[in-house]
């Protein structure tokens with residue numbers, strides 16, 4: 001056999017090397033055997049997770065922590081179908097991952113062969129794009145296109161399904177030097193005239209308000225964002241996906257808006273006359289009842305994805321482009337107009353800031369502390385102290401996620417990692433694995449509920465295996481807390497199937513994997529228990545027993561308008 005021939009498996013790995021892939025999160029199987037054989041003595045690191053869903057979540061954790069494309073891998077059939085939740089999750093949050101799946105041999109396709117599933121069909125709507133490779137000659141081009149599509153424009157998951165005969169086949173390998181995708185256009189520059197008009201609108205507004213989202217993080221535009229906010233001196237909220245785009249300690253940062261957003265953030269959106277929407281999608285969890293959202297506002301909407309413009313809320317001034325490129329130009333236009341425009345609404349703007357500060361002071365987001373029980377908010381405040389705005393915090397889905405977002409400061413982008421759009425329980429722990437592999441220098445907390453944690457327990461093995469120093473903090477309220485909260489508030493407190501009456505002894509559980517676990521239920525001991533967990537060089541599983549019936553407030557009831565938010569639990573009536 002001529003020596004310039006490589007197997008499909010080797011060609012694939014060669015392409016990954018050229019994409020600077022350091023690490024693949026995956027799980028092997030029959031069809032991917034040739035790929036795993038090629039990985040056996042290959043420089044690319046493979047991390048064996050314990051369930052394919054977690055491979056996709058870990059790849060996301062890696063991508064979210066770095067901005068680079070995360071890679072996961074699964075075999076055909078059940079391996080591939082196990083990836084689906086992670087793909088949809090990445091799709092909803094615009095996270096760049098490439099999923100590699102094995103497919104049965106081409107001539108067996110369509111015969112209900114062992115472990116055959118129509119991965120291409122199943123993942124069509126779960127991915128930004130997907131490919132099925134049945135010809136080895138197509139493999140290099142497809143792999144590089146997959147990476148390009150995943151990372152460019154609005155990022156997202158791309159799946160490449162590769163048949164076994166392609167892995168096993170032999171072909172000459174020529175590196176791909178060019179990507180040519182005529183049907184795929186990325187609009188990055190933004191329209192100059194529109195940018196100029198936006199600057200004019202910004203000066204004409206009396207009560208401008210910045211609504212920044214995950215797009216800012218995806219675009220790595222945090223510096224450009226900060227400069228824009230400072231130049232315009234506009235109050236800014238960051239969504240659940242956008243936290244960290246502006247440092248939490250920045251004087252212009254108001255907090256998170258939406259269903260569990262702060263009073264000031266929601267009141268600001270309800271009273272502004274100009275929303276400057278940057279990399280957001282007017283998600284229902286932010287807008288509340290759409291018809292009542294920001295009723296007095298004109299909207300400037302900047303997004304790289306034209307499909308987002310006027311999808312939920314009509315944009316008065318759309319700009320389609322990459323925030324990292326558009327924002328500096330917008331800032332420059334705003335500066336240019338300053339000499340003629342600055343005085344115009346100066347008094348109104350001062351009054352606007354005064355009002356916002358008053359809203360902030362009236363109902364700040366503060367952690368309640370009790371002398372007798374650990375309030376979940378208190379737990380988050382202690383984690384915040386240890387983090388100092390710098391740690392990577394991944395969360396699962398539920399009450400703990402909302403309290404984390406409200407009460408932990410994020411001063412850097414890519415430090416707050418959570419499943420925003422899909423809200424997938426079981427996300428937090430594997431995402432922390434990916435994040436810790438990506439950022440070994442960082443302190444990583446995985447804050448999870450006692451429900452979500454039990455969806456991820458198998459990954460304790462992965463953590464133990466690699467001695468990842470992740471601090472797993474279980475906010476244990478004994479319930480599927482967020483569902484219990486809704487049952488209490490909207491279903492007459494008929495608590496149906498939400499009690500988690502059995503939970504493992506974490507000392508034994510972590511001990512079984514060879515690391516430390518501890519349960520803490522005393523308020524006095526909780527801060528030191530957390531500090532001890534951080535001080536321990538390896539992994540740590542801390543089970544914190546918090547008050548079971550605490551609810552997340554503020555809360556905009558489903559279908560409510562933002563200014564109809566409920567600020568605190570109903571107080572008992574005195575008689």
Ligand SMILES: Cc1ncc(C[n+]2csc(CCOP(=O)(O)OP(=O)(O)O)c2C)c(N)n1
Nearest residue numbers: 398399400423425449450451452480481482
């Ligand atoms: C995979 C999945 N199944 C179900 C849900 C619905 N759900 C949302 S929050 C929640 C409760 C989560 O409970 P827990 O993990 O204990 O966290 P807590 O709300 O108590 O902080 C559930 C069941 C979900 N988001 N994801």
